[in-house]
Amino acid sequence: MMPTTAGTVLHCDLDGTLREIRSDGLGISSVLEIARRLDHQVVAKDAVMARDFIAASKRDGAAFNWMFAIDLAEGPALFRFDGSVFDGGLLVIVGRPKAEAATSQKAIDAMSALNNGLVNRLREMARAAPPAGMGDQRSPPPFTAREHEVVVLLLDGLSNHLIARRLEVEESAVKARLRTIYRKLGVASRAQAVKALLG
Amino acid sequence: MNMVLPGTPNGAEIAALGVEAFYSHHPSAALRYPAGARDACRRDMLMHLIYVEAAAALDSLPLLIDYLAWVRALIGNLGLPVADLRPALDCLAQAVEAVRGSQGQDTARLLRRGLRELDRLPPEFASLACSGGPLTGPSAKFLAALLAFDYPKAAAILFDAVEGGADIAATLPDIVGPAMREVGRLWHRGQITVAEEHAASAATQVIMARFYPRIFATERRGPVLVAACAEGELHEMGLRMVTDQFQLGGWETHFLGASTPPKAMAAFAARSGAAVVAVSAMTVASVPAAASLIALLRTSPGGNGRKILAGGYPFSVDQDLWRRVGADGTAADGRQALALADDWVR
Ligand code: B12
Numbered sequence: 111m112m113p114t115t116a117g118t119v120l121h122c123d124l125d126g127t128l129r130e131i132r133s134d135g136l137g138i139s140s141v142l143e144i145a146r147r148l149d150h151q152v153v154a155k156d157a158v159m160a161r162d163f164i165a166a167s168k169r170d171g172a173a174f175n176w177m178f179a180i181d182l183a184e185g186p187a188l189f190r191f192d193g194s195v196f197d198g199g200l201l202v203i204v205g206r207p208k209a210e211a212a213t214s215q216k217a218i219d220a221m222s223a224l225n226n227g228l229v230n231r232l233r234e235m236a237r238a239a240p241p242a243g244m245g246d247q248r249s250p251p252p253f254t255a256r257e258h259e260v261v262v263l264l265l266d267g268l269s270n271h272l273i274a275r276r277l278e279v280e281e282s283a284v285k286a287r288l289r290t291i292y293r294k295l296g297v298a299s300r301a302q303a304v305k306a307l308l309g
Numbered sequence: 310m311n312m313v314l315p316g317t318p319n320g321a322e323i324a325a326l327g328v329e330a331f332y333s334h335h336p337s338a339a340l341r342y343p344a345g346a347r348d349a350c351r352r353d354m355l356m357h358l359i360y361v362e363a364a365a366a367l368d369s370l371p372l373l374i375d376y377l378a379w380v381r382a383l384i385g386n387l388g389l390p391v392a393d394l395r396p397a398l399d400c401l402a403q404a405v406e407a408v409r410g411s412q413g414q415d416t417a418r419l420l421r422r423g424l425r426e427l428d429r430l431p432p433e434f435a436s437l438a439c440s441g442g443p444l445t446g447p448s449a450k451f452l453a454a455l456l457a458f459d460y461p462k463a464a465a466i467l468f469d470a471v472e473g474g475a476d477i478a479a480t481l482p483d484i485v486g487p488a489m490r491e492v493g494r495l496w497h498r499g500q501i502t503v504a505e506e507h508a509a510s511a512a513t514q515v516i517m518a519r520f521y522p523r524i525f526a527t528e529r530r531g532p533v534l535v536a537a538c539a540e541g542e543l544h545e546m547g548l549r550m551v552t553d554q555f556q557l558g559g560w561e562t563h564f565l566g567a568s569t570p571p572k573a574m575a576a577f578a579a580r581s582g583a584a585v586v587a588v589s590a591m592t593v594a595s596v597p598a599a600a601s602l603i604a605l606l607r608t609s610p611g612g613n614g615r616k617i618l619a620g621g622y623p624f625s626v627d628q629d630l631w632r633r634v635g636a637d638g639t640a641a642d643g644r645q646a647l648a649l650a651d652d653w654v655r
Binding site for chain 1: 461462468472549
């Protein structure tokens with residue numbers, strides 16, 4: 111009935127550092143093997159998703175450090191994970207089938223508490239911040255779903271023409287969305303936009 | 310009211326007794342279940358005990374029946390023999406009588422009555438947690454994005470909805486609430502793992518936190534709300550949404566979060582001069598803790614004239630429960646809760 115939580119954990123920091131964590135079943139292990147192996151281990155398996163989440167984490171600032179995990183042995187097809195926000199990141203534990211149920215329940219509770227703690231801190235931070243202009247400074251550019259589609263393909267290095275084909279829209283529509291994206295990012299060119307999105 | 314809190318002394322003993330009785334009355338069980346199943350069986354039995362004792366302490370047949378229907382469906386969804394539930398619970402009733410004396414007899418009586426009632430209900434009778442139509446509109450899209458791990462897209466759906474002119478107070482709960490309830494149903498039906506459920510709800514909370522700068526930018530009128538989940542209660546998203554609704558409604562709000570120790574809540578409510586306190590319980594098991602927290606809030610400093618709201622899933626199942634836990638009112642969601650509290654402080 112319970113998920114399994116012992117196994118390999120990948121935790122992505124804001125600077126793109128990928129930490130590979132051996133989990134002892136309690137979610138957070140004492141041994142942190144810091145491995146800068148993003149290219150080989152994540153990108154090689156699913157480049158688009160990896161880039162997408164890193165872009166998102168950078169765009170979102172400290173509190174929104176999303177991560178993407180794959181079981182290093184089994185690959186992304188075998189997602190069995192348990193995720194929560196941890197130290198400003200979304201910590202995802204890739205499960206292994208044989209962990210003990212009681213242990214994984216403890217892990218779930220611990221993760222839940224970490225996540226709740228983070229969100230409550232954000233709530234208090236918002237209270238403490240002066241209301242005026244707060245929204246503009248802190249929140250990431252709120253992209254609409256359509257703009258988001260363009261952002262993803264833009265980061266993939268696609269031309270306007272290819273983006274239009276992929277999304278099955280006119281090239282002029284892509285250009286219009288790009289103009290809004292530039293405006294929201296406060297930039298003037300494609301290169302600047304990519305730079306802003308990737309931090 | 311006799312409060313029996315989760316983790317009550319003898320809980321494990323009673324569960325073990327019930328399991329032994331089950332195995333000795335039903336020798337075939339030992340053959341049907343794999344070796345080592347007894348441990349799992351004891352854990353499940355303890356869960357039944359905690360829920361049943363809580364329902365008995367609250368004298369709530371509706372909550373008991375809702376739990377029985379929920380657990381029966383869960384067992385079926387897990388592919389386990391549903392027919393074993395009834396005899397297992399009969400054994401639990403005997404065990405609780407044997408260990409707890411007269412209080413145990415009350416519990417056993419309610420349990421047996423619940424089982425009889427459940428038999429009388431049509432077989433398709435479902436727990437409130439399992440009911441509800443298919444998701445539509447932005448809720449469905451939001452959930453699809455969550456389950457595809459596309460969190461930026463899930464966030465974009467919420468931002469889109471708010472940019473379309475709708476106000477945050479109405480929009481967020483309307484999109485997120487149904488999606489989360491569907492997450493619960495999918496988990497219950499075994500269509501997603503606890504892990505996926507967990508990732509979806511963690512992501513949802515963090516995405517919603519992005520609205521805090523806007524939520525706290527609204528003008529505050531003054532009345533103070535202090536909100537907390539009962540001790541042992543880990544579900545906090547629902548109460549957080551209720552609290553945020555008050556903040557948007559011009560209140561100054563303090564959200565103390567999951568599993569708040571009663572004394573901390575009482576002290577905080579006194580210090581912050583709360584006009585209203587809100588207490589949440591999402592499972593039957595934590596309602597007794599909510600009741601003792603409410604009792605403490607009544608007698609602690611500032612308790613005079615301070616109103617108490619209680620809410621969460623069990624309060625929707627048993628409509629009269631709020632009275633029995635000693636609250637001044639309940640509400641199904643943040644909108645209704647705000648309307649009620651605004652009325653109180655007017
Ligand atoms: C996310 C979730 C979790 C997360 C919670 C994370 C968090 N930070 O909140 C975690 C992983 C911790 C969790 C754990 C468990 N969960 Co859970 N969980 C859910 C889920 C999927 C969503 C909850 C949610 O946020 N809903 C959305 C909000 C908006 O709705 P809401 O919570 O009902 O709140 C609204 C109203 O109830 C009301 N309200 C709530 N509080 C208050 C208070 C006041 C004063 C007022 C006026 C109103 C009010 O207003 C809210 C806004 O509209 C639900 C499914 C569901 N149906 O809700 C299951 C569910 C509640 N969980 C369930 C279960 C069984 C569990 C566990 C026991 C599982 C386990 N074996 O470990 C544990 C218990 C942990 C504990 N000790 O409390 C069952 C409960 C069934 C039952 N018979 O009681 C549910 C219903 C799933 C299901 N369909 O079977 N869970």
